[in-house]
Amino acid sequence: MKCVEINPSVLNGEVKIPPSKSMSHRAIICAALSEGESLIENIAFSDDIIATLEAMKSFGITAQNSEIDENGICSVHIQGKKKLKLLNHQIDCKESGSTIRFLIPMAGILGEKVTYTGRGKLVERPLDTYYKIFKEQNIDYSNNEGKLPLSVEGILKSGTFKMKGNISSQFITGLLFVLPLLDGDSKILITTELESKGYVDLTLDMLKKFSIEVENNNYEEFIIKGNQKYKSDNYRVEGDFSQAAFFIVAGILGESMKCKDLNIDSLQGDKAILDIVGKMGADIAIHDDFVKVKQSKTEGMIIDASQCPDLVPILSVLGALSKGTTKIVNAARLRIKESDRLKAMATELSKLGADIKELEDGLEIHGKEELKGGVVDSWNDHRIAMALAVASIKCTEPVIIQNNDAVKKSYPRFWKDFEKLGGKINEQPMGK
Structure with a gap:
């Protein structure tokens, strides 16, 4: 230190x-879930972004970056996968709250056991919103007395997901990435006034860029059709x-x-x-x-x-x-x-x-x-x-x-x- x-x-x-960290996370994940190659330009390799890139590689995608320029910026070519394949059962989220909350639902696509680890304050940051969903859907999970590491095993099923609006919007985003890929339609119902609407807007906008449609009913209800497909695209992070x-x-x-x-x-x-x-x-x-x-x-x-x-x-x-x-x-x-x-x-x-x-x-x-x-x-x-x-x-x-x-x-x-x-x-x- x-x-x-x-x-x-x-x-x-x-x-x-520097480029938006929030938008970089989202662009990398959407590109990774798309079939074909996407070019994500204007990426800064901060610790949080590295965590998300490495995590997506563990889910089977390939990513190659250009030479990093004098401002610490590069472009990343991402070869997405129509179907994820778990190459590493342990996902190191470093200290990135976005990485862990965005990617926990992805374990539910695969049905295989995935263990999420982290360090620093992330080890104890709350994940109760997901634990509630796991219990409702009979998905097996275990943690260290409420702290990381977290192991998850089971298939996430489409349906209705009720969430409070005064929790982190990262939980909503995590579900929005995955629910379009499931068999059957889903709804996310927000039971209280939604805080951090801007972050949800970023997610919805990025999903649309990669051909995923979500209906937003006044931030009270999000309707997600199942069996959608992400389509690769090129994107420059602002x-x-x-x-x-x-x-x-x-x-x-x-x-x-x-x-x-x-x-x-x-x-x-x-x-x-x-x-x-x-x-x-x-x-x-x-x-x-x-x-x-x-x-x-x-x-x-x-x-x-x-x-x-x-x-x-x-x-x-x-x-x-x-x-x-x-x-x-x-x-x-x-x-x-x-x-x-x-x-x-x-x-x-x-x-x-x-x-x-x-x-x-x-x-x-x-x-x-x-x-x-x-x-x-x-x-x-x-x-x-x-x-x-x-x-x-x-x-x-x-x-x-x-x-x-x-x-x-x-x-x-x-x-x-x-x-x-x-x-x-x-x-x-x-x-x-």
Whole structure:
């Protein structure tokens, strides 16, 4: 493990935003389930994406990537399979919640025993939604007192699946990948208001690109015809708004920032960052494929995080450095992410001198003009590490972030981009 020392400095310039992790997962899986070859362009080999690619190879598909360019980007040729064939009975999901929740239902296509493993916080992240389905369908499963490893054996049958809307949308996506392939039609009934609708939209849009049709009845009911076939296609992954958010806020706190390779018509839920910072008073110009922000005096507001939970770490930084009070609400699900992100941000921003209070389902933040700096920890969470790095812009003393390698989960080049934009960093082993 490493730590990084950041000497406060203004970030300024332009940055090519890395491809959307959410859309990369989905494109890889849809291509893998298609007969024939698909070309997926603009892929970043983050730890999470590697986990999904390797998992799909275990299910029998072949994938070959082009040479990785100077930005850490490549294209992947995926030879899909009409019928999956299990080559490896143990699927290592690393620390990727998307990988494990998207791919657990695939064991139900094969009927063979599949064991899912992981590490870090993923080992204990809840999978109760699937356990309920397994019990209802008499699918055998076993785990380690509710934790990974999880072994699953049995055939998933079409039918009606009832799910709460305030759980992770990843469970819904996992079923949506597999149900079209089953004999017979299926329904997913959402029994409460659906949170993270944007992520479900991404899934439905990707399924359509690969010739799978799902009827969406106002996010209350999803009707899925059985015996459908995925058809191979070529697809370029667009830039990731959840990653752009860090540099958008860096531009607001710093001097100016141009974030390139963004699709302003994107379905990504985290595109909400544009609306939120605009309402807080940011000087932001939005174009077809890039966003430009300038140093701005922002004001606090109430932020409903139910549809964009991944934005909370960086928005809590902006709130800590905005005039007045920022209150983040409807964010309880952040407690079961890579870390308890509410507790993590309250704890670590407090160390930097922020006036921040942890609430049951959110955060209350009273803004200051500057923070002091100090030693903080990423909680082995990529979004915590990146948010704390951006906070350093407005610190009066250096910020030392422990376990800064966590960024490899989603954005391996983050520290290089941060430095290229004017960040003054010194990376070193822990304890030195």
